[in-house]
Amino acid sequence: MRRVVSLSLPTWPTDRLRRAMGASAPPPDAPLVLVGRDGRKRKVLAADAAALGLGLHPGMAVAKAQALVAGLTVMDADREADALALDRLALWALRRYAPIVAPDPPDGLMIDIAGASHLKGGEAALLGDLTERLAAAGVAARAVVAPSYGAAHALARFGRGSPMIAEDDLAAALSPLPVAALRLPPSTVDGLHRLGFERIGELAAAPRAPLALRFGAEAGRRLDQAYGRVEEPFDLVTAPELVRVLRDFAEPIGAPETLARYTGKLAVQLCEALEERRLGARKLDLLFHRVDNRIEAVRVGTAKPVRDVRRLTRLLSDKIETVAPGFGIERMTLTATVAEPLHYRAGASSLVEAAPADVSELVDTLANRIGANRLYRLSPRESDVPERCLDRLAPLAPAAGRTWPVDWPRPSRLLDPPEPVEAMALLPDHPPAAFTWRGQRRRVMRADGPERIFGEWWTRDAELEAVRDYFQVEDEGGERFWLYRAGDGEDPQTGSHRWFLHGLFG
Template identity: 50%
Template sequence: MADQTGNKRVLAAVDQAARRLGLRPGMAVAHAQAAVPGLAVVEADPDADAVALEQLGVWCLRRYAPLVALDPPDGLWIEVAGAAHLFGDEDGLVEDLLTRLAQRALSASAGVADTPGAAWAVARFLPHEPVVPPGGHAAALVDLPVQALRLAIESADGLAQLGIERIGQLTQMPRAPLRLRFGPEPGLRLDQALGHALEPLVYLDWPEAPMARLVFADPIGAPETLARVTEHLLTDLCAELERRGIGARRIDLVFRRVDGLSRSLRVATIRPSRTVRHLVALLAERLALVDPGFGIDEAVLCATRTEWFDAAQADLGDLAEEPAESGLAELVDRLGARLGRGRVYRLAPRASALPERAVRRIDPLAGVEASWPADLPRPARLLAPPEPVAVTALAPDHPPALVVWRGRRLRIARADGPERVHGEWWRSEAEAGLVRDYYRVETVAGDRFWLFRDAPATEGGRWWLHGLGEA
């Protein structure tokens, strides 16, 4: 990749194959093409690279640590002190970072050290050992080439001509002759890497929430006008989200009335989104709740929660079939807007012997890692809590023959059981002796129930109805 520097074109970046052939950033393109005939060179786009680097920095700011600084053209500094424990340790943070970047087809290396200069050197010249123990950065730098100090090409070449190729050799040189011949850069970079000189970093600010705003010369209030305004605002907002490389997870729409009062709507999405059609549909579900009063003179739309947006989620419209997961996410959002977010979920198994604890609510699109045992059928509906019933049995330890529930007398035609379930003694002492005997029964009318006795018949156990139907 080539870029214009002054009056000559130089290599701005090289891939691994070119690096193995001896090419490196900063080399003149003419020199590189002479050294490697047939070299493929593409033009660099520094402005687009700068925007992409800033977007990546904002993503790291949101996910990893509150202090992130840019190191153009291809680097970031992340202050992980106080944040690495959220991922287990520094190794866990590095693994999470590199894995997520690889999932987005971004090739990266990382380094963790006590100083920004040492971390820069480790990331680029010692990537197989990315985490340097506290206080170990000086030893880690000794055998690295002087290029690891971020020296200008001319300085690195001049040191090589003197036989100084490693940082360890440079530390043994007297500073005065070094400064006289190469200027202050080598000594300053060495001191910064070793922690003897301060290296100030300019950290990114938290980005302002993406926002779109319209002010009206004449108050509006008709429902169809509010719908058109909402779509117009969403078009502007989604363009801004795309520019930043993020998607909306929560959107607030505020209408300010002429009487000084405001009416607001909030919608949330289960996945980051910047598709106008989808977001319009969510807000359209709520627009009927807006009371315009004597008129609305201003509308503000703000994405109050955003996340990194995966390009694979982009809406291709009529050019491609919509991915199944994307369509399901939109359906979940629509249901959440109508019924309430907390009422849309899926059930997943949980490792528990007690039926009421063997089920948990999870995100509607979350994967399920476990499943219920196929040889333990369960009813389609559990009662919470179980309801007491009166039972008549042919013998103390026999299945029920007659059940009285909510004033109804249910004659049992078939029964299967018992299935004995013990309490979870590790939770509390009260459960140490808990025993339930479950029976699956079918009435003469064909109804199916799930009953249990909370103690053996000889101990006066009571009967309870716990489930209806059959899975």
């Protein structure tokens, strides 16, 4: 299923200029406009959020804008610099998010995330990471994912609903949008307005022949692109420094075994090119160019730099079943989107010492199947609060050098968040005699504690006097639980004195 992201950057020229100027840039709350010439007239070409909020907009005469807003900052626009920066942003998105990325001048990107979103934890996580990173860099952005780029483009700029549109909801999402969202020329939009067409739904329900006779084929073509009926070609972003190999076919191919065979041949060529540069691949993009201008993509990643033909071929071939060849594939392209210097590790230092186990191949297989963010290992963190004493590390990250505490054992499973229980206990130091959890009453046969844990006052003021008393208890069935009472059992300022189940042993 096609899933395409449209990234809209409504104030891209002013955001780019502020980043380029650094500390000398006008403050964010100061209205800023970028101007240029339209014939003999000076017009506003771009405005930042503050200027837009004061009623200024692109196309306005500069003299009028200065008359409306006192102290307006006016600077010259640089469209060439904006376009170059947009290309660099597309390359950043290519390396980080998906194998199919194209600039959408003057203020956006197209990103096809089909087959790549799971590596970021799903579509919602990918969109969140994309917009949050841009916001942290001072770039305003809105991203929408939809089954077609025409729909995603329209919804990112004119929609106000959910940023994730399913195929079944596409028609309902597009219908209320204005016809200007179809990327039609202004003259065509004006003509449609004169005929009474205001919304996409109204235009989609009208007969095609009269529209084509009056406006040509453009209106119908944009409608078909928005509804995903026809494919839309794009000039994908490329970088000369990327290691890339390709294979063209005189006759289109489509059988899975044929695709797998040529995938192996491309992997051989890529590894040879990587060896010449003494690099190893960390992220690979395999593109299948179909005869109908659609591109199917496969993205795989590795935990460390790899230049092993067999390993890379297997990782790529595992994803071929997700490729829809359509009427045939006429070109295959394999690119090492991210490559790093490859350092071989020395083997055992003696004949009797076993070589350290290399689990990176297993890590790569699992990460590309379930998502890299779902594969991690736990490491101790210096904190007494149980829910804060764990760090998630990459599977092959070096050891942190910390060990688990041995004074008091910890349960194998922590509940997040701790679940409240009803308990009977003598205050302030006795363990519960019985407790009720999830509707089941359990009588305590054995108990150990309390282990008192104080709040970390340096993290927030609310923990200045907070206390928890933890008990390890065993019920009549032999099950062991980790309970705590919020508070010291005497002073109400130390906690609510309610009981919670925080973990399960064994």
